[in-house]
Amino acid sequence: MIHFPSKERYGWDDLLEIVRDLRSPEGCPWDKAQTHASIRRNFLEETYEALDAIDRDDADDMREELGDVLLQVAFHARMEEERGRFDMSDIVDALTRKLLYRHPHVFEDASAEDGEQALANWEERKRAEKGFARASDAIEAVPHTLPALWRAEKIQKKAAKAGFEWGDVSHALEKLEEEVRELREALEAGGAPGVREEAGDVLFITVSILRMCGIDPEDALHRTCDKFERRFRGVEDGADRPLSEYTEAGLVALWKQAKETEHHTQEDSQS
Numbered sequence: 041m042i043h044f045p046s047k048e049r050y051g052w053d054d055l056l057e058i059v060r061d062l063r064s065p066e067g068c069p070w071d072k073a074q075t076h077a078s079i080r081r082n083f084l085e086e087t088y089e090a091l092d093a094i095d096r097d098d099a100d101d102m103r104e105e106l107g108d109v110l111l112q113v114a115f116h117a118r119m120e121e122e123r124g125r126f127d128m129s130d131i132v133d134a135l136t137r138k139l140l141y142r143h144p145h146v147f148e149d150a151s152a153e154d155g156e157q158a159l160a161n162w163e164e165r166k167r168a169e170k171g172f173a174r175a176s177d178a179i180e181a182v183p184h185t186l187p188a189l190w191r192a193e194k195i196q197k198k199a200a201k202a203g204f205e206w207g208d209v210s211h212a213l214e215k216l217e218e219e220v221r222e223l224r225e226a227l228e229a230g231g232a233p234g235v236r237e238e239a240g241d242v243l244f245i246t247v248s249i250l251r252m253c254g255i256d257p258e259d260a261l262h263r264t265c266d267k268f269e270r271r272f273r274g275v276e277d278g279a280d281r282p283l284s285e286y287t288e289a290g291l292v293a294l295w296k297q298a299k300e301t302e303h304h305t306q307e308d309s310q311s
Contacts, residue, residue, distance in 0.1 A: 042066055056128055059114045063122065076116060083112045141165055175202035179296040190259040209252045216245045273299025 042061050047054070062071040066208045086108040093101035105238045114128065121127035142165045147154035152158040175198060182194045199205070206212040219241045226234035247257045275283070278301075283291065 053109070055114055056118075059118045063206055065120055065154075071115075074115070074119075076119060079112070079115065083109075083116075086112055138169075142171065175199065175204075185259060189243070189247055189261060192244050193251050193257055196248055196251055206248065206252065209249060210251045212245060212252060216242065216249060270302060271295065271298045274301055 042064070044061065044214065048292075054067070059168050062068045065072075066155050086105065090102070090105035090109050094103045113131070116133055117128040118127070142162045143158075144150035144157055144165065145161050150161055152161055167178065170177075170181065172181070178198045182191055182198070184191070196267065206215075219238065221240055223235070224239040226238040249258055250257045274293070275298045278294050278297050279286070283294075
């Protein structure tokens with residue numbers, strides 16, 4: 041058993057010491073067995089849970105979930121400390137230096153009249169720091185692990201900054217119509233590779249249209265998912281038998297009914 045002192049309030053050093061204890065020979069069998077790869081998904085899940093708490097503006101949950109994210113950082117840092125490559129102090133030092141360097145309008149004599157200019161200063165310093173000589177360097181640096189819609193948006197933004205952009209959203213919409221036609225042709229021809237490619241093109245240009253309209257594609261799709269959940273519940277509420285026993289026309293009728301009911305409910309709540 042490891043004795044850890046009881047305190048009225050624990051601090052940063054206590055957290056790091058607990059993580060070291062958990063990973064020690066006398067520590068927790070599960071914690072000792074973990075690697076960067078084995079808890080990779082945990083990091084993602086904890087981050088999404090923190091974002092959910094932020095979206096709900098729940099202070100108690102935010103405090104807990106942000107702590108879980110911090111634990112993931114401390115855990116990965118401890119693994120690297122054990123390998124002798126870096127520790128948490130190195131992470132903090134590198135982060136502090138980056139913040140100082142990328143805010144020349146705060147810590148140097150550069151200027152930033154608004155948030156847009158401040159972001160431009162950040163991006164300029166980042167390009168210099170990373171050694172990006174061309175726009176393609178910045179595009180290739182966008183993490184492949186991002187959600188696909190988010191990655192597409194970031195890639196497109198960097199290409200647009202280099203001047204590679206649609207002249208008008210209507211031109212992008214015409215491209216979407218072209219891609220939909222190509223998707224239809226791929227479906228008629230059969231073969232998953234062709235369908236996958238053309239469907240990906242449809243998604244990519246859709247992201248471009250949303251981006252040009254100032255709409256977050258991830259947010260747009262999440263809202264549609266929420267809408268589907270509400271309407272699907274309405275479909276089930278309106279059904280008098282299992283949905284599998286309905287024809288396609290019958291399911292469409294149930295969907296339209298659920299949609300109309302939702303609209304009437306919204307109108308009543310606004311009146």
